[in-house]
Amino acid sequence: MAPTTETQEAYPMKGGDGLTSYSQNSTYQRGVIDAAKDVIVRAVEEKLDLTNPNINSCTSFRIADYGCSTGPNTFFGMQNVVDAVELKYHSIQQSPPEFQVFFNDHVDNDFNILFKSIPPSGQYFAAGVPGSFYQRVLPKASVHFAHCSYALHWLSKVPKEIQDKTSPAWNKGKIHYTGVEKHVTKAYFVQFQKDMDIFLKSRAEELVGGGLMVLLLPGLPKGETLFSKTGAGMLHALLGASLMDLAKKGAINEDKVDSFNLPQYHPSVEDLEMVIEMNNCFSIESFGTLDHPMRHLPFDVKRTSAQVRAIMEAIVTDHFGSEILDQLFEIYTKKLTENYLVFEKEIRKDCDMFLVLKRKSN
């Protein structure tokens, strides 16, 4: 009933708070969170029904952040939810209940750092919940507001066919899909469909009827069909090319690069709508893309390289060992520099999608 073991792959963001840590290199995600504040405030204002007995009969209001990483973005996000719900209670002259926030992430996440960084506002009781969100992690009907930011584009695993030399989806010489090779792209999409369906089914059990869920994730810009034409697609392609350079130099084996693939999928609006409708547990209350100042900054090679390293270091180390990291990201930074104009002129910025879902009542 409550699987607490994990079979999924887990590549936590780089822990600690050093210069190369995720917490020091997640300003882009912070931009997303800031822009998402309006989405959260409006969702609570317009879509949260405080007369719903699933909500007002509880002695506490429970919020869960799925895929929280180590902060600080999770704290900003959670604070936004708490503030918005408090405001709504005050607006109807009721004192808000106590809040409990569940911080969920893989068991390999650095919860010690997370717990030590919880802001001392005293506005909520904090709890850490270890386990992949591609399974149940909280009891039935125990969550009033769910939040998942920049986590759902991580698949539970690389699709099997991608690493199978006999399959038409074998992804030789690359580390991700580009959108050009149809078999590869389809294999990634099918994995996304499966994972997203498990995510939605699990959350449907955990949320109360009428409970809200805000999802933020990077997606394919509207009208775009090729992932390789987007910022993330280009960044991944150049990381793959940097690994191939290392292979050519003999620093790593080419087979090793062939067997390395990123477990990520950046869905289109249509992909998301389809999987949510098929799942049938949630109504789509609101859907759109976020705009935020970080999107309009000129392309910065150093910052981008550091950000990609903070995100990719764990997965690269797991496959190749940590010895190659410095050399790899030296080559990578060089490739980013060479492609500066491509990023500035030819590449479409990734699109930051938001969805506000409501758990249908049974």
Add this chain to the structure above:
Amino acid sequence: MAPTTETQEAYPMKGGDGLTSYSQNSTYQRGVIDAAKDVIVRAVEEKLDLTNPNINSCTSFRIADYGCSTGPNTFFGMQNVVDAVELKYHSIQQSPPEFQVFFNDHVDNDFNILFKSIPPSGQYFAAGVPGSFYQRVLPKASVHFAHCSYALHWLSKVPKEIQDKTSPAWNKGKIHYTGVEKHVTKAYFVQFQKDMDIFLKSRAEELVGGGLMVLLLPGLPKGETLFSKTGAGMLHALLGASLMDLAKKGAINEDKVDSFNLPQYHPSVEDLEMVIEMNNCFSIESFGTLDHPMRHLPFDVKRTSAQVRAIMEAIVTDHFGSEILDQLFEIYTKKLTENYLVFEKEIRKDCDMFLVLKRKSN
């Protein structure tokens, strides 16, 4: 409303799972847990009222272990609670609800190790709750069964007077009370009263009316008035003497020993009854001492020294630095050997007390 900062002193048990870790040196506590299994099973069987709407109207049964440390004892304890509650539901032909277990300890506790060691039974959803239990850590009326094993004898801090040279309670040359110096003992007792009252008030808010709480803690054997005549008292006195030896050798400053005191109190039955009655939120359903095989093992110098080190390493390091640890415990082991016969013949074994409390309904 929900303070998440900590002002109390926190000396976590030694983390990790190495040879000197707490998890490898807590077999005595494991003996207590095994003996406590009967207490838990009987408490659930006889005192848990499944017809209570505070319990049967919930979609999940929530258990909290306050002061859980890193395991494995917390897992045995929690498993015993889950098994007993499941059994009770089956005995009335009802399927049990889902279980959620909250593992609480100081924010300095090694939650990463704790989370990685959770047994994969899948019988409950696990959550970690950082924060001293001498404050609120969970929302109002959110817990059905509370458990606290071998943690409540740790005070929130050393009583102030103990370290005040101008006070009659100044504890010069010792690191704990013995029971002989009345002012010192009283200062410790007053601190225990305050802490225990805060603990009971906090748990009274967190437990549902009719919810149960099992407390296990080391206490003064019945009829004994001097802590120095008990195993723990003697172990602490010898640790103090070992520190004084180090001071005489010039390895540490004697003032530093004077300002070092253990924040622990081992209450008598009467102490506990008094504070629970004055608090008035709980009824005492059952009260007694545990017997278990570990109590009857012959005194083992090496095992005892390793156990004391696992428990005291953090607090000693915090005050004196880690450089003295090896030398200190070498002297300590020697003193234990010299006092072998005292431990075997003259000293009264500590008493493992259990209490089953029920949250009074408002």
